[in-house]
Amino acid sequence: ENGSSRNVLKPMDSEQLREYGHRMVDFIADYYKTIENFPVLSQVQPGYLHNLLPDSAPDHPETLEQVLDDVKAKILPGVTHWQSPSFFAYYPSNSSVAGFLGEMLSAGLGIVGFSWITSPAATELEMIVLDWLAKLLNLPEQFLSKGNGGGVIQGSASEALLVVLIAARDKFLRRFGKNSVEKLVVYSSDQTHSSLQKACQISGIHPENCRVLKTFSSTNYALPPELLQETISRDLEAGLIPFFLCANVGTTSSTAVDPLAALGKIAKRNEMWFHIDAAYAGSACICPEYRQYIDGVESADSFNMNAHKWFLTNFDCSLLWVKDKYALTEALSTNPEYLKNKASQANLVVDYKDWQIPLGRRFRSLKLWMVLRLYGSETLKSYIRNHIKLAKDFERLVSQDPNFEIVTPRIFSLVCFRIVPSKNDEKKCNNQNRNLLDAVNSSGKLFITHTALSGKIVLRCAIGAPLTEEKHVKEAWKVIQEEASYLLRKEKT
Numbered sequence: 001e002n003g004s005s006r007n008v009l010k011p012m013d014s015e016q017l018r019e020y021g022h023r024m025v026d027f028i029a030d031y032y033k034t035i036e037n038f039p040v041l042s043q044v045q046p047g048y049l050h051n052l053l054p055d056s057a058p059d060h061p062e063t064l065e066q067v068l069d070d071v072k073a074k075i076l077p078g079v080t081h082w083q084s085p086s087f088f089a090y091y092p093s094n095s096s097v098a099g100f101l102g103e104m105l106s107a108g109l110g111i112v113g114f115s116w117i118t119s120p121a122a123t124e125l126e127m128i129v130l131d132w133l134a135k136l137l138n139l140p141e142q143f144l145s146k147g148n149g150g151g152v153i154q155g156s157a158s159e160a161l162l163v164v165l166i167a168a169r170d171k172f173l174r175r176f177g178k179n180s181v182e183k184l185v186v187y188s189s190d191q192t193h194s195s196l197q198k199a200c201q202i203s204g205i206h207p208e209n210c211r212v213l214k215t216f217s218s219t220n221y222a223l224p225p226e227l228l229q230e231t232i233s234r235d236l237e238a239g240l241i242p243f244f245l246c247a248n249v250g251t252t253s254s255t256a257v258d259p260l261a262a263l264g265k266i267a268k269r270n271e272m273w274f275h276i277d278a279a280y281a282g283s284a285c286i287c288p289e290y291r292q293y294i295d296g297v298e299s300a301d302s303f304n305m306n307a308h309k310w311f312l313t314n315f316d317c318s319l320l321w322v323k324d325k326y327a328l329t330e331a332l333s334t335n336p337e338y339l340k341n342k343a344s345q346a347n348l349v350v351d352y353k354d355w356q357i358p359l360g361r362r363f364r365s366l367k368l369w370m371v372l373r374l375y376g377s378e379t380l381k382s383y384i385r386n387h388i389k390l391a392k393d394f395e396r397l398v399s400q401d402p403n404f405e406i407v408t409p410r411i412f413s414l415v416c417f418r419i420v421p422s423k424n425d426e427k428k429c430n431n432q433n434r435n436l437l438d439a440v441n442s443s444g445k446l447f448i449t450h451t452a453l454s455g456k457i458v459l460r461c462a463i464g465a466p467l468t469e470e471k472h473v474k475e476a477w478k479v480i481q482e483e484a485s486y487l488l489r490k491e492k493t
């Protein structure tokens with residue numbers, strides 16, 4: 001065989017896909033079977049991979065075996081195992097067999113579904129599945145696709161926030177004139193995710209017009225409505241234009257829930273756009289007993305939750321609903337000749353390219369559809385409830401140990417805790433908690449992360465990985481306790 005015939009590429013050979021695909025699925029299934037053998041947090045040093053891989057790409061094909069050997073020997077050591085049952089860091093990012101199969105099918109079809117015409121099923125399935133989920137969450141009718149509203153899958157909560165901020169900005173600029181951008185003011189609490197700051201930076205909101213309102217432990221870090229109203233009144237007096245309020249259901253640091261109904265009234269009175277970020281906790285609201293946490297969503301203009309965080313849908317899948325889809329399309333639509341088609345020109349269809357930043361989009365609704373069909377909503381509710389139960393168990397274990405305290409009341413499946421300060425020495429206490437975090441994570445047995453609340457370093461145990469069971473939570477607590485006693489003993493000697 002000479003070199004040139006060896007290099008004739010058959011990029012999508014069905015039989016090779018069948019053979020390699022089976023082997024890859026076996027490889028991944030074996031990974032899941034042995035996932036507990038890996039250190040949860042990768043322990044490699046920065047730049048580790050540079051010395052392990054060649055300086056340039058191969059000229060000729062290598063075998064799948066060779067690649068998989070490298071994955072085992074060189075890539076997996078640099079992987080942090082997000083799907084490990086002992087992953088309690090950040091918020092989880094869920095995978096599942098259904099989500100995985102949906103992702104695979106999406107890769108298999110390989111479509112780019114920016115306009116309805118580019119794959120009608122992609123747009124229509126997305127509309128249907130988002131309506132299904134809106135009904136499970138009992139969202140107001142105006143968020144359903146039959147009227148002026150509807151849902152769309154974004155890549156991330158950050159993108160969702162950016163597109164609604166831009167939609168709101170342009171709505172206000174149409175009303176007040178395009179030179180009034182310097183007067184537009186955004187409101188949120190100091191617990192709001194940093195994606196709001198980024199969205200403001202991108203969309204040209206003046207940094208001095210971003211009101212980050214202080215929250216307190218006495219109100220569990222929820223945004224005080226009185227403070228919001230006072231700040232808005234002051235801004236109005238100064239001739240500014242309050243235009244966007246971002247409220248939280250389940251903040252990143254501590255799952256704080258803002259008082260949506262009271263905030264919604266203020267937003268309405270001042271004719272502002274009201275966005276709700278429920279990136280993590282939104283999933284829990286499909287359970288009737290947790291639905292109360294989004295009471296007040298009726299007054300929102302947009303609502304967002306990440307199905308990839310706690311809804312068994314492989315990353316990425318961020319769900320955004322809006323009441324006024326035209327606000328999005330007026331801000332984001334373009335109509336170049338090369339994309340014109342009869343269905344779009346006749347306004348018969350939704351073209352999701354006009355609801356998002358990029359043009360191209362994947363067939364992401366397949367995985368959410370598969371999750372909903374292969375599990376069903378009752379199973380999904382049990383899945384959520386089980387995590388919340390495990391978090392309650394962990395909370396009980398922490399509160400029984402006099403060396404530790406619970407820092408904020410647990411609402412969903414995140415427990416915020418720390419080593420208690422001795423003799424009110426907060427500085428020393430912060431260092432102890434930082435040291436404990438490092439010790440626990442370098443054990444490789446579990447992975448937790450931290451935050452700061454009112455200057456206190458707080459450890460976060462976020463329960464929500466799909467494989468987590470009671471034994472993993474107990475084991476995690478044992479490791480934390482052991483490392484803490486070791487640290488505290490060492491300090492005494």
Ligand code: PLP
Pocket residue numbers: 090091155156157158159193195250251252277278279280306318
């Ligand atoms: N909002 C909240 C409450 C979050 O917890 C997070 C991430 O953890 C985000 C937004 C940002 O999410 P994404 O990575 O989807 O942009």
